[in-house]
Amino acid sequence: MTRERHYIPESRQREKPKSKYFAIGHSMKRVEDTRLLTGSGTYADDVSLPNMAHAAVLRSPHAHARIVSIDKSKAEALPGVLCVMTGAEAAEVTGPCADFSSPPTTQHCIAVDKVRHVGETVAAVVAESRYIAEDACELIEVEYDPLPAVVDLEEAVTSTGDAVLHPERGDTNVAHHRVIDFGTVDEDFAQADLVIERRLRWPRSGGTPIETVGATAHYDRGTGKFTIHANTSMYNYVGWLIAVSLKVEPHRLNIVPTDAGGSFGSKLFCHKVCTLAGTLARAAGRPVKYLEDRIDNMTSGDAHGSDRVYDAKLALKRDGTMLSMRLKVIDDYGAYFQYGVGQHGNAMAQVTGPYKINSVQVDLTAVFTNKCQQGAYRGFGSEVGNFVIERLVDAACEELDIDPIEMRRQNLIEQDQFPYIMPTGNMYDSGNYQAVLDEALGMIDYDGWRQKQAEAREEGRYIGIGISTCQERSVFSATEFWMWNPNETPGFTLSSSPESVSVNIDPTGKAFITLNAPFWGNSPETMAVQVLAEKLEMDPSDISVGYADSDKGFNSSGPGGSRFTVMIAGAVSGAADVIKEKMLRVASHMLEADPSDLEFRNGSIGVQGVPGKEKTLAEVALHAHYFRLDLPEDHDLTSGIDAAYVYDHPVTTMPSEDRTDLGIFYPIVGHMCHIPVVEVDVETGKVDFLDYVAVHDCGTMVNPMTLAGHVRGGTVNGIGSALYEHFHYDENGQLQNALLSDYLHPTPMETPVDIRVGHVETPSPFTEYGIKGGGEGGRMGAPPAIAAAVEDALKPLGVKVDSLPLTPKVLRGMIREAEANGG
Amino acid sequence: MKPARFRYLRAASVNDALQALAENPDAQILAGGQSLIAMMNLRLVKPACLIDINRISNIGYIDEDGDGVAIGALARHNDVKHSPLIRERCPLLTEAYESIAHHTVRNRGTLGGNLCHADPSSETPAVMVATGATLMLQSLRGQREVGAEDFFLGTYETARRQDEMLTEIRLPGRRTDGWAFAEISNRHGDFAIAVIATTLRIEDGRCEAARVVASGVGEHAARLEPAEEALIGGPIDDARLDAAAAAAAGAVDPHSDSHADAAYRRDAIAALTRRTVRRAAARCD
Known part of the structure; x- marks a missing residue:
């Protein structure tokens, strides 16, 4: 297609992909392992401050209600209770939580x-122990005046009166509605x-890390400064917004990161818990720890994932050529709107998938309901898009009687078409989708399984083979968070989303990042x-790593959107260049050679072509630290070796005013092919995996072992989304499964014995060394592949898979219906 | 997620425990604690007093008892699971343990505690009813024995009186019976959606006796007599299997929850009945 106003900025890549690396590409063991696997990590609950008190919260039992009165006198009278706070009292000293929606929520x-959802905090108690705090919560008497509970996302569209959650945003629960045509949709249809x-239904699920969100806050009355230890992210990006909530200047808040016991996106910001802990610490005059318990986290952790219904259309030619799509989507955002429809900005990065589709119309409605609000969850909305387009493609195969492999081969973007501008304006930087498909088909023995499937059907067994070919956009740009906003209220239209590091070389020549x-x-x-070792040809064991708090840190968006490896490689590479330049200058004086004649070689700096004429990094470092003034006059050469470097997003362009072109915002695009083989027990609706192959192209691999771990973990996560996970709210808005005994993740017993991972490497022309992100991929490819495999297994019965998760109850229900219809 | 305040007593002997039970009518016995403590942390139960029996010596035994087995109150699940004596004399229980909980829970949890807890989706009550086990209850007033069929009365409700402690479980020997256990749960080791434990006696190709016991589909584990009747009196052929499966599904009145609706549970009971009867028939000596 033609996109006349589109231009692709020149690549800022400085480190080209290489055929041979010193440290990159090696499956070295994780630096983090020793600390974490020996129990030496410091998680949120490991923080302990002198004189620390503990908080617990009273959760709303109602989905939607007015708070008529709160009597906290009995709770306050309980020995050991320091402070009981209601919302009204907290609001006198603390402002609303951080929020990126526009207009604000x-x-x-x-x-x-x-209260707007079950589990919302109605009051908080600070006590000498968590036990006492929880005892006191039971003594708080709250009178509620129940309001209508809005639970169904389609009903939410037409809510009126008392059922409207945020009347100040208008007399409706439609939080957002906008229709955009990207390209010539009408003509193409x-x-x-x-x-x-x-009509496709993606269920509400969410990241449910082992350690919930927690914060330990201290307020220093002398300096008026907060220190908050928390398992949050983005504190060096937008952490200052928590200071705004606490009504102090940003320099009067220091956020200290702890290890996070998993996130899967859910700890992207954690502003509410930090704000609450800070508020309570200031009120109690003591350091306060608040750690969500499991029910707090599941009902009120602000991190539920997408919950969408799609009316989806795919227009094709009779020969299978894909032309255009129309997507009408309603997304249930729950009670609040912290990231606006950022998840749909995200989904626009790859909404037409890996296919040569010319145009797409998206009709997006976001609604408020009385549920926990959405946050970030592995895929951040794009994983849903993958499910939708792959379901459409499989349906087209069925309708046109085209083999799913052939259909994909015919429509996949070809290698010579990159960089490829897709209909929304985003760029796919590079790829070789055919190679990924071929690798996966070879690994699974596709023809062999088709043979076994036919044999099994003779025996009354139902084996299915599914395939998904999906995009894995990586390295988000900040525009995704606001591009959908209404023109009248565009919001905070930021464009920067950098990542930074600082690197110090100590006097012995070892490095600290x-x-x-x-x-x-x-x-x-x-x-x-691995990246610093590559740049300086250093032994990786001579490098250690620490984390800056927000007092010392600078300009870092943090992990999320599969960006961290790419971004940190850019930042480390940039810092290393500064380090190298300085070390070369010092070495040039020591070796009495011109810096341009020197090279880094295996732990030393030496004169090119003159073996033996060299100084070790340790010698150069020692000199730089302690003997600078021995060196000849060199105007701005100072003692020591250190560097700080801010790496901006590698390639971003701005959206057009009318938003028919969203610009380049998620351009480092990997690709994957997942092929599961399943067997469905038609009597019980249980699904077993017989085989599983996942091939990913994440560009240049920094560490094939950890990448494969991400792919496997993400695939298990995707199996959860496909077969198990679902926040089940009843018609009154009560969350029925707010415990891990009821909200089900797959365990090793439910996952394939071996998820066989393959790699194809197509380096990005825009990132250092050609690295692409790979953190979310498994969950982005597994659900559509599993849906396809189950549908394939049940083909003799005519069962169609239009919604997830495919629990035994759901599958057996569909099979029962098919049997009754003589399937 | 912390429990409400409670008193903690540690019993040094069975008598000690019985004394404490008699003196504290609001007390609960703490055995393995794998259900009780979790429920206390959720404040679903708030016992005023716990009587910890874990330090009582010599009540974790698994002994011969005639041609059967006697199991002490504190025998841990994993000990029962791996007991050669149980495998020989009550293989139905050994087979059931393949579906019961997870290794770490089984290390601590006890069979006796599990039975007294009487969770409606628990597996062990079905095995007790299917094998015709006897439960020994003791109090300061004396000892009595209750058949498993009479022990389970409702959800978390048993024939054990407040001052009584379950001190021993007696399993009869297998003789010539065939057996089979099958369960459907969402994940391996989860609470069951549906359970069937079946025992059969076949003589001269004719089914002479049958017990088909369901769990997870009612308030407590219970025999499905229509299914048993459908099996008795002839060979276990396809017609009898179908009839038993249909009778089993018809004999239950299951509930719906977020994991499974009533229709699913009924289908599951039919499938499990067919599978266990087929397997049990093949195992008759």
Whole structure:
């Protein structure tokens, strides 16, 4: 298609992909492992401050109600209770929570006047122990005036009166509605021989890390400064917004990161818990720890994932050529709107998938309901898009009687078409989708399984083979958060989303890297170490890593959107260049050679072509630290070796005013092919995995082992989304499964014995070394592949898969219906 | 997620425990604690007093008892699961343990505690009813024995009186019976959606006796007599299997929850009945 106003900025890549690397590409063991696997990590609950008190919260039992009165006298009288706070009291000293929606949506860390979902905090208690705090919560008497509970996302569209959650935003629960045509949708549909239509349902699930969100806050009355230890991220990006909530200047808040016991996106910001802990610490005059318990986290953790219904259409030619799509989507955002429709900005990065589709119309409605609000969850909305387009493609295969492999081969973007501008304006930087598909088909023995499937059907067994070919956009740009906003209220239209590091070389020549973003369950230290080792040809064991708090940190967006490895590689590479330049200058004086004649070689700096004429990094470092003034006059050469470097997003362009072109915002695009083989027990609706292959192209691999771990973990996560996970709210808005005994993740017993992972490497032309992100991929490819496999298994019965999760109850119900219809 | 205040007593002997039970009518016995403590942390139960029996010595035994087995109150699940004596004399229980909980829970949890807890979706009550086990209850007033069929009365409700402690479980020997256990749960080791434990006696190709016991589909584990009747009196052929499966599904009146609706549970009971009867028939000596 033609996109006349579109231009692709020149690549800022400085480190080209290489055929041979010193440290990159090696499956070295994780730097983090020793600390974490020996129980030496410091998680949110490990923080302990002198004289620390503990907080617990009273949760709303109602989905929607006015708070008529709160009597806290009995709770306050309980020995050991230090302070009981209601929302009204908290609001006198603390402002609303951080919120990126536009127009804004007001959420308080303790509900004021009204509760909008079950589990919302109605009051908080600070006590000498968590036990006493929980005892006191039971003594708080609250009178509620129940309001209508809005639970169904389609009913939410037409809510009126008392059922409206945020009347100040208008007399409706429609939080957002906008229709955008990207490209020539009407013309393309007019040319179609066939339009596939499916109504598809993606269920509400969420990241449920082992450690919930927690914060330990201290307020220093002398300086008026807060210190908050928390398992949050983005504190060096937008952490100052918590200071705004606490009504102090940003320099009077220091956020100290702790290890995070997993996130899966859910700890992207955690502003509410930080704000609450700060508010309570200031009120109690003591350091206060608040750690969500499991029910707090599940009902009120602000991190539920997408919850969408799609009326989806795919227009094709009779020969299978895909032309255009129309997507009408309603997304249930729950009670608040912290990131606006950022999840749909995200989904626009790859909404037409890996296919040569010319145009797409998206009709987006976001609604408020009386549920926990959405946050970030592995995929941040794009994983849903993958499910939708792959379901449409499989339906088209069925309708046109085209083999799913052939259909994909015919429509996949070809290698010579990159960089490829897709209909929304986003760029796919590079790829070789055919190679990924071929690798996966070879690994699974596709023809062999088709043979076994036919044999099994003779025996009355139902084996299915599914395939998904999906995009894995990586390295988000900030525009995704606001591009959908109404023109009248565009919001905070920021464009920067950098990542930074500082690097110090000590007097013995060893390195210390300071990250400005937290450990999040990923491998940030390993990534930084491998890139720095590559740049300086250092032994990775001579490098260690720490984390800066917000007092010392700077300009870092943190992990999320599969960006950290790419971004940290850019930052480390930039810092290393500064370090190298300085070390070369020092060495040039020591070796009496011109810096341009020197090279880094295996732990030393030496004169090119003159073996033996060299100084070790340790010698150069020692000289730089302690003997600078021995060196000849060199105007701005100072003692020591250190560097700080801010790496901006590698390639971003701005959206057009009318938003028919969203610009380049998620351009580092990987690709994957997942092929599961399943067997369905038709009597019980249980699904078993017989085989599983996942091939990913994440560009240049920094560490194949940790990347494969991400792919496997993400695939298990995707199995959860496909077969198990679902926040089940009843018609009254009560969450029925707010415990891990009821909200089900797959365990090793439910996952394939071996998720066989393959890699294809197509380096990005825009990032250092050609690295692409890979943190979310498994969950982005597994659900559509599993849906396809189950549908394939049940083909003899004519069962169609239009919604997830495919629990035994759901599957057996569909099979029962098919049997009754003589399937 | 912390429990409400409670008193803690540690019993040094069974008598000690019985004394404490008699003196504290609001007390609960703490055995493995794998259900009780979790429920206390959720404040679903708030016992005023716990009587910890974990330090009582010599009540974790698994002994021969005639041609059967006697199991002490504190026998841990994993000990029962791996007991050669149980495998020989009550293989139905060994088979059931393949579906019961997870290794760490089984290390601590006890069979006796599990039975007294009487969770409606628990597996062990079905095995007790299917094998015709006897439960020994003791109090300061004396000892009595209750058949498993009479022990389970409702959800978390048993024939055990407040001052009584379950001190021993007696399993009869297997003789010639065939057995089979099958369960459907969402994940391996989860609470069951549906359970069937079946025992059969076949003589001269004719089914002479049958017990088909369901769990997870009612307030407590219970025999499905229509299914048993459908099996008795002839060979276990396809017609009898179908009839038993249909009778089993018809004999239950299951509830719906977020994991499974009543229709699913009924289908599951039919499938499990067919599968266990087929397997049990093949195992008759």
